[in-house]
Amino acid sequence: MKRMPLFALALALSGPLTLALSATATVPLREVSLDAVVEAVRQATLSSQVPGAIVALNVKVGDKVRAGQALIHIDARAAQQQVVGSSAQLDAAQAAQRVAAKELDRQKQLFEKQYISQGALDRAQAQWESAQAQVQAVQAQTQAAKTQTGFFVIQAPFSGVVSEVPVTLGDMAMPGRTLLVMHDPSALRISASLPQTLLGAWNAGAKSVRYEVQGLAAPSQATASQLQLLPTVDASTHTAQLRITLPAPLPAHLSGLAPGMFAKVWLAAADPMNTAQAGQVDVPVQAIVRRAEMTGVYVLDAQGKARLRQVRLGAVQGDKVEVLSGVRAGEQVVADPTHLGPTR
Secondary structure (H helix, E strand, O other), X not given: OOOOOHHHHHHHHHOOOOEEEOOOOOOOOEEEEEEEXXXXXXXXXXXXXXXXXXXXXXXXXXXXXXXXXXXXXXXXXXXXXXXXXXXXXXXXXXXXXXXXXXXXXXXXXXXXXXXXXXXXHHHHHXXXXXXXXXXXXXXXXXXXXXXXXXXXXXXXXXXEEEEEOOOOOOOEEOEOOEEEEEEOOOOEEEEEEEEHHHHHHHHOOOOEEEEEEOOOOOOEEEEHHHEEEEEEEOOOOOEEEEEEEOOOOOOHHHOOOOOOOEEEEEEEEOOOOOHHHHOOEEEEHHHOEEEOOEEEEEXXXXXXXXXXXXXXXXXXXXXXXXXXXXXOOOOEEEXXXXXXXXXX
16 A cells, blocks of 8 residues: 655645645745935036136126136236247247248259259258148147137036135136035936845835935935936945935025035835844744754745754744744745644
8 A cells, every 4th residue: 555645645634735835935025215315416626727816707606607608817918929920830830831842843844954963852852841741830829729719718527506615816726726616406316335234125116215304304205217226236335325316406495505414215115123123923823833053944845845944933923923944935835733642
Protein backbone atom coordinates (compact mmCIF):
# COMPACT_ATOMS: atom_id res chain seq x y z
CA MET A 1 0.00 0.00 0.00
CA LYS A 2 1.31 3.41 -0.97
CA ARG A 3 2.08 5.55 2.05
CA MET A 4 0.42 9.00 2.09
CA PRO A 5 2.52 12.05 2.98
CA LEU A 6 1.99 13.23 6.52
CA PHE A 7 0.69 16.63 5.39
CA ALA A 8 -1.81 15.03 2.95
CA LEU A 9 -2.96 12.62 5.65
CA ALA A 10 -3.68 15.49 8.01
CA LEU A 11 -5.69 17.19 5.30
CA ALA A 12 -7.69 14.05 4.69
CA LEU A 13 -8.50 13.60 8.37
CA SER A 14 -9.31 17.11 9.39
CA GLY A 15 -10.31 18.84 6.16
CA PRO A 16 -8.68 21.97 4.70
CA LEU A 17 -6.15 23.62 6.95
CA THR A 18 -6.66 27.18 8.03
CA LEU A 19 -3.66 29.10 6.66
CA ALA A 20 -2.90 32.66 7.73
CA LEU A 21 -0.69 35.28 6.12
CA SER A 22 2.15 35.98 8.51
CA ALA A 23 2.45 39.49 7.07
CA THR A 24 1.58 41.24 3.87
CA ALA A 25 4.22 41.61 1.16
CA THR A 26 4.14 45.39 1.64
CA VAL A 27 6.42 46.56 4.43
CA PRO A 28 4.56 48.90 6.81
CA LEU A 29 5.45 52.50 6.08
CA ARG A 30 5.06 55.77 7.86
CA GLU A 31 5.52 59.41 6.87
CA VAL A 32 9.01 60.78 7.35
CA SER A 33 9.62 64.53 7.52
CA LEU A 34 12.59 66.09 5.71
CA ASP A 35 13.90 69.65 5.84
CA ALA A 36 14.00 71.26 2.39
CA VAL A 37 14.70 74.58 0.68
CA VAL A 38 13.24 76.42 -2.28
CA GLU A 39 15.69 76.75 -5.18
CA ALA A 40 15.68 78.44 -8.57
CA VAL A 41 16.09 76.07 -11.50
CA ARG A 42 17.97 78.82 -13.35
CA GLN A 43 20.26 80.94 -11.20
CA ALA A 44 23.38 82.75 -12.40
CA THR A 45 26.29 84.26 -10.50
CA LEU A 46 27.85 86.86 -12.77
CA SER A 47 31.48 87.92 -12.59
CA SER A 48 34.00 89.63 -14.83
CA GLN A 49 36.58 88.01 -17.09
CA VAL A 50 38.81 91.10 -16.95
CA PRO A 51 39.93 93.46 -14.18
CA GLY A 52 38.75 97.04 -14.00
CA ALA A 53 36.81 99.63 -12.01
CA ILE A 54 33.01 99.55 -12.08
CA VAL A 55 31.91 102.78 -13.81
CA ALA A 56 28.18 102.05 -14.24
CA LEU A 57 25.76 99.97 -12.15
CA ASN A 58 22.42 99.90 -13.96
CA VAL A 59 20.37 97.64 -11.65
CA LYS A 60 19.61 97.04 -8.00
CA VAL A 61 18.24 94.13 -5.99
CA GLY A 62 14.70 93.22 -7.02
CA ASP A 63 14.88 94.70 -10.53
CA LYS A 64 13.46 92.65 -13.38
CA VAL A 65 15.85 92.34 -16.33
CA ARG A 66 15.57 90.90 -19.81
CA ALA A 67 18.03 88.63 -21.59
CA GLY A 68 20.97 90.58 -23.07
CA GLN A 69 20.36 93.70 -21.00
CA ALA A 70 23.53 95.56 -19.90
CA LEU A 71 23.76 95.37 -16.12
CA ILE A 72 27.28 96.55 -15.20
CA HIS A 73 29.92 98.53 -17.11
CA ILE A 74 33.61 98.20 -16.28
CA ASP A 75 36.23 100.78 -17.25
CA ALA A 76 37.33 99.69 -20.73
CA ARG A 77 39.57 102.63 -21.76
CA ALA A 78 42.76 100.56 -21.70
CA ALA A 79 41.15 97.84 -23.81
CA GLN A 80 39.89 100.42 -26.30
CA GLN A 81 43.40 101.81 -26.67
CA GLN A 82 44.63 98.30 -27.41
CA VAL A 83 42.06 98.09 -30.20
CA VAL A 84 43.30 101.40 -31.65
CA GLY A 85 46.93 100.19 -31.49
CA SER A 86 46.08 96.83 -33.09
CA SER A 87 44.13 98.57 -35.85
CA ALA A 88 47.16 100.80 -36.62
CA GLN A 89 49.44 97.75 -36.74
CA LEU A 90 47.00 96.10 -39.13
CA ASP A 91 47.08 99.11 -41.46
CA ALA A 92 50.91 99.00 -41.48
CA ALA A 93 50.97 95.27 -42.20
CA GLN A 94 48.50 95.64 -45.05
CA ALA A 95 50.61 98.46 -46.55
CA ALA A 96 53.71 96.26 -46.36
CA GLN A 97 51.79 93.47 -48.05
CA ARG A 98 50.82 95.74 -50.94
CA VAL A 99 54.45 96.81 -51.43
CA ALA A 100 55.59 93.16 -51.38
CA ALA A 101 52.91 92.23 -53.92
CA LYS A 102 54.04 94.98 -56.36
CA GLU A 103 57.65 94.00 -55.87
CA LEU A 104 56.80 90.39 -56.66
CA ASP A 105 55.05 91.43 -59.89
CA ARG A 106 58.14 93.42 -61.00
CA GLN A 107 60.46 90.52 -60.21
CA LYS A 108 58.30 88.18 -62.27
CA GLN A 109 58.48 90.51 -65.28
CA LEU A 110 62.27 90.77 -64.96
CA PHE A 111 62.58 87.01 -64.64
CA GLU A 112 60.53 86.48 -67.82
CA LYS A 113 63.05 88.71 -69.65
CA GLN A 114 65.86 86.77 -67.97
CA TYR A 115 67.21 89.89 -66.23
CA ILE A 116 67.27 88.23 -62.78
CA SER A 117 67.96 84.76 -61.48
CA GLN A 118 65.52 82.23 -60.05
CA GLY A 119 66.91 82.95 -56.60
CA ALA A 120 65.95 86.64 -56.79
CA LEU A 121 62.41 85.68 -57.81
CA ASP A 122 62.16 83.20 -54.93
CA ARG A 123 63.24 85.88 -52.44
CA ALA A 124 60.52 88.25 -53.70
CA GLN A 125 57.96 85.43 -53.42
CA ALA A 126 59.05 84.73 -49.82
CA GLN A 127 58.82 88.42 -48.86
CA TRP A 128 55.27 88.59 -50.20
CA GLU A 129 54.21 85.43 -48.30
CA SER A 130 55.79 86.79 -45.11
CA ALA A 131 53.90 90.07 -45.49
CA GLN A 132 50.64 88.18 -46.04
CA ALA A 133 51.21 86.05 -42.91
CA GLN A 134 51.96 89.21 -40.90
CA VAL A 135 48.62 90.69 -42.00
CA GLN A 136 46.76 87.57 -40.86
CA ALA A 137 48.50 87.61 -37.48
CA VAL A 138 47.72 91.27 -36.84
CA GLN A 139 44.12 90.74 -37.97
CA ALA A 140 43.72 88.02 -35.34
CA GLN A 141 45.22 90.29 -32.66
CA THR A 142 42.88 93.10 -33.62
CA GLN A 143 39.85 90.83 -33.53
CA ALA A 144 40.88 89.52 -30.09
CA ALA A 145 41.24 93.08 -28.78
CA LYS A 146 37.79 93.99 -30.11
CA THR A 147 36.29 90.87 -28.55
CA GLN A 148 37.88 91.68 -25.20
CA THR A 149 36.15 95.04 -25.10
CA GLY A 150 32.87 93.13 -24.83
CA PHE A 151 34.04 91.61 -21.54
CA PHE A 152 33.75 95.03 -19.90
CA VAL A 153 29.94 94.96 -20.18
CA ILE A 154 28.13 92.42 -17.96
CA GLN A 155 24.88 91.33 -19.62
CA ALA A 156 21.92 89.29 -18.35
CA PRO A 157 22.14 85.70 -19.64
CA PHE A 158 18.36 85.25 -19.35
CA SER A 159 15.27 87.16 -18.28
CA GLY A 160 14.80 87.17 -14.53
CA VAL A 161 15.13 89.08 -11.25
CA VAL A 162 18.26 90.49 -9.64
CA SER A 163 18.59 88.84 -6.22
CA GLU A 164 21.98 90.11 -5.04
CA VAL A 165 24.38 92.96 -5.92
CA PRO A 166 27.44 92.71 -3.60
CA VAL A 167 29.36 95.55 -5.29
CA THR A 168 28.95 99.31 -5.55
CA LEU A 169 29.97 101.97 -8.04
CA GLY A 170 33.76 102.36 -8.10
CA ASP A 171 34.56 98.89 -6.77
CA MET A 172 37.29 96.92 -8.49
CA ALA A 173 36.06 94.02 -10.56
CA MET A 174 38.43 91.05 -10.66
CA PRO A 175 38.11 87.73 -12.52
CA GLY A 176 36.10 85.35 -10.35
CA ARG A 177 34.68 88.01 -8.01
CA THR A 178 30.88 87.94 -7.77
CA LEU A 179 29.35 91.11 -9.18
CA LEU A 180 25.69 90.17 -9.39
CA VAL A 181 23.34 87.23 -8.73
CA MET A 182 20.06 86.74 -10.58
CA HIS A 183 17.45 84.00 -10.99
CA ASP A 184 14.42 83.12 -13.06
CA PRO A 185 11.33 83.34 -10.77
CA SER A 186 9.17 81.40 -13.23
CA ALA A 187 11.07 78.12 -12.69
CA LEU A 188 11.41 77.03 -9.05
CA ARG A 189 11.86 73.71 -7.25
CA ILE A 190 12.06 72.33 -3.72
CA SER A 191 15.20 70.37 -2.82
CA ALA A 192 15.45 68.01 0.16
CA SER A 193 18.29 65.81 1.41
CA LEU A 194 17.17 62.18 1.48
CA PRO A 195 19.17 60.09 4.00
CA GLN A 196 20.89 56.97 2.68
CA THR A 197 18.79 54.83 5.06
CA LEU A 198 15.63 55.85 3.16
CA LEU A 199 16.92 55.19 -0.36
CA GLY A 200 15.73 51.58 -0.35
CA ALA A 201 12.20 52.53 0.65
CA TRP A 202 12.17 55.30 -1.95
CA ASN A 203 13.36 53.03 -4.76
CA ALA A 204 10.69 50.53 -3.81
CA GLY A 205 8.14 52.66 -5.62
CA ALA A 206 7.35 56.03 -4.08
CA LYS A 207 4.81 57.75 -6.29
CA SER A 208 4.11 60.99 -4.48
CA VAL A 209 5.20 63.20 -1.59
CA ARG A 210 3.71 66.06 0.34
CA TYR A 211 5.46 69.39 0.66
CA GLU A 212 4.85 72.69 2.43
CA VAL A 213 6.57 76.07 2.33
CA GLN A 214 6.11 77.07 5.93
CA GLY A 215 4.22 80.27 6.55
CA LEU A 216 3.16 80.56 2.91
CA ALA A 217 0.72 77.80 2.03
CA ALA A 218 -0.96 74.62 3.20
CA PRO A 219 0.69 71.27 2.37
CA SER A 220 0.47 70.32 -1.32
CA GLN A 221 0.84 67.01 -3.12
CA ALA A 222 3.59 66.33 -5.69
CA THR A 223 3.18 63.46 -8.16
CA ALA A 224 5.85 61.15 -9.56
CA SER A 225 6.23 63.25 -12.72
CA GLN A 226 7.39 66.17 -10.56
CA LEU A 227 9.94 64.16 -8.56
CA GLN A 228 13.61 63.60 -9.35
CA LEU A 229 16.08 61.70 -7.18
CA LEU A 230 19.65 62.52 -8.20
CA PRO A 231 21.75 59.37 -8.78
CA THR A 232 24.64 60.50 -6.56
CA VAL A 233 25.09 60.39 -2.77
CA ASP A 234 27.16 63.01 -0.96
CA ALA A 235 30.20 61.33 0.60
CA SER A 236 30.25 63.60 3.68
CA THR A 237 26.53 63.71 4.57
CA HIS A 238 25.49 60.36 3.00
CA THR A 239 22.38 61.96 1.54
CA ALA A 240 20.91 62.17 -1.95
CA GLN A 241 19.10 65.18 -3.37
CA LEU A 242 15.35 64.83 -3.91
CA ARG A 243 13.95 67.56 -6.13
CA ILE A 244 10.31 68.57 -6.54
CA THR A 245 9.65 70.64 -9.66
CA LEU A 246 6.99 73.25 -8.97
CA PRO A 247 4.38 74.03 -11.63
CA ALA A 248 4.89 77.03 -13.90
CA PRO A 249 3.31 79.47 -13.63
CA LEU A 250 3.04 79.13 -9.89
CA PRO A 251 -0.50 78.61 -8.53
CA ALA A 252 -2.08 81.32 -6.41
CA HIS A 253 -1.36 79.56 -3.09
CA LEU A 254 2.39 79.58 -3.91
CA SER A 255 2.60 83.20 -5.00
CA GLY A 256 5.40 85.01 -3.23
CA LEU A 257 7.69 81.99 -3.33
CA ALA A 258 11.40 82.90 -3.49
CA PRO A 259 14.67 80.96 -3.51
CA GLY A 260 16.06 80.26 -0.06
CA MET A 261 12.71 79.78 1.69
CA PHE A 262 12.48 76.93 4.20
CA ALA A 263 10.17 74.04 3.31
CA LYS A 264 9.11 70.65 4.61
CA VAL A 265 8.73 67.42 2.64
CA TRP A 266 6.89 64.31 3.86
CA LEU A 267 7.28 60.91 2.21
CA ALA A 268 6.22 57.38 3.10
CA ALA A 269 9.21 55.26 4.14
CA ALA A 270 10.23 52.70 6.71
CA ASP A 271 11.35 54.09 10.03
CA PRO A 272 15.18 53.82 9.99
CA MET A 273 15.29 54.09 13.79
CA ASN A 274 13.04 51.04 14.33
CA THR A 275 13.79 48.36 11.78
CA ALA A 276 12.03 45.65 13.77
CA GLN A 277 8.78 47.60 13.70
CA ALA A 278 9.19 48.56 10.06
CA GLY A 279 9.47 44.92 8.95
CA GLN A 280 7.38 43.37 11.79
CA VAL A 281 5.90 39.91 11.19
CA ASP A 282 3.03 38.68 13.38
CA VAL A 283 1.61 35.14 13.53
CA PRO A 284 -1.20 33.61 15.62
CA VAL A 285 -0.12 32.44 19.07
CA GLN A 286 -1.57 28.97 18.38
CA ALA A 287 0.76 28.63 15.36
CA ILE A 288 3.80 28.40 17.66
CA VAL A 289 5.28 24.91 18.11
CA ARG A 290 7.63 24.15 20.99
CA ARG A 291 9.93 21.12 20.89
CA ALA A 292 12.16 20.98 23.96
CA GLU A 293 14.57 23.90 23.49
CA MET A 294 13.33 24.72 19.98
CA THR A 295 10.54 27.17 19.12
CA GLY A 296 9.18 27.17 15.59
CA VAL A 297 6.25 27.39 13.20
CA TYR A 298 5.18 25.32 10.21
CA VAL A 299 5.77 27.25 7.00
CA LEU A 300 4.40 26.16 3.64
CA ASP A 301 7.06 25.72 0.95
CA ALA A 302 6.65 26.23 -2.80
CA GLN A 303 5.02 22.77 -3.15
CA GLY A 304 2.52 23.48 -0.36
CA LYS A 305 4.22 21.18 2.14
CA ALA A 306 4.46 22.22 5.78
CA ARG A 307 8.06 22.57 6.99
CA LEU A 308 8.96 23.18 10.62
CA ARG A 309 11.19 26.23 10.92
CA GLN A 310 12.87 27.62 14.01
CA VAL A 311 11.94 31.21 14.90
CA ARG A 312 12.81 33.85 17.45
CA LEU A 313 9.80 35.45 19.11
CA GLY A 314 9.13 38.91 20.36
CA ALA A 315 6.27 40.54 22.23
CA VAL A 316 2.78 39.02 22.42
CA GLN A 317 -0.17 41.26 21.62
CA GLY A 318 -3.55 39.59 22.12
CA ASP A 319 -3.78 36.51 19.93
CA LYS A 320 -0.70 37.55 17.88
CA VAL A 321 2.98 37.14 18.61
CA GLU A 322 5.80 38.99 16.91
CA VAL A 323 8.37 36.93 14.98
CA LEU A 324 11.77 38.62 15.07
CA SER A 325 13.53 36.15 12.79
CA GLY A 326 12.85 32.95 10.89
CA VAL A 327 9.80 34.03 8.84
CA ARG A 328 9.72 36.59 6.06
CA ALA A 329 6.88 38.90 5.15
CA GLY A 330 4.52 37.25 2.66
CA GLU A 331 5.18 33.62 3.71
CA GLN A 332 2.30 31.39 4.89
CA VAL A 333 2.29 29.54 8.19
CA VAL A 334 -0.06 26.88 9.51
CA ALA A 335 -2.42 28.66 11.87
CA ASP A 336 -3.26 25.51 13.85
CA PRO A 337 -0.43 22.94 13.69
CA THR A 338 -2.40 20.44 15.83
CA HIS A 339 -4.20 19.45 12.62
CA LEU A 340 -0.91 18.17 11.22
CA GLY A 341 -0.76 15.33 13.69
CA PRO A 342 2.55 13.75 14.72
CA THR A 343 5.58 15.14 12.91
CA ARG A 344 9.05 13.91 12.31
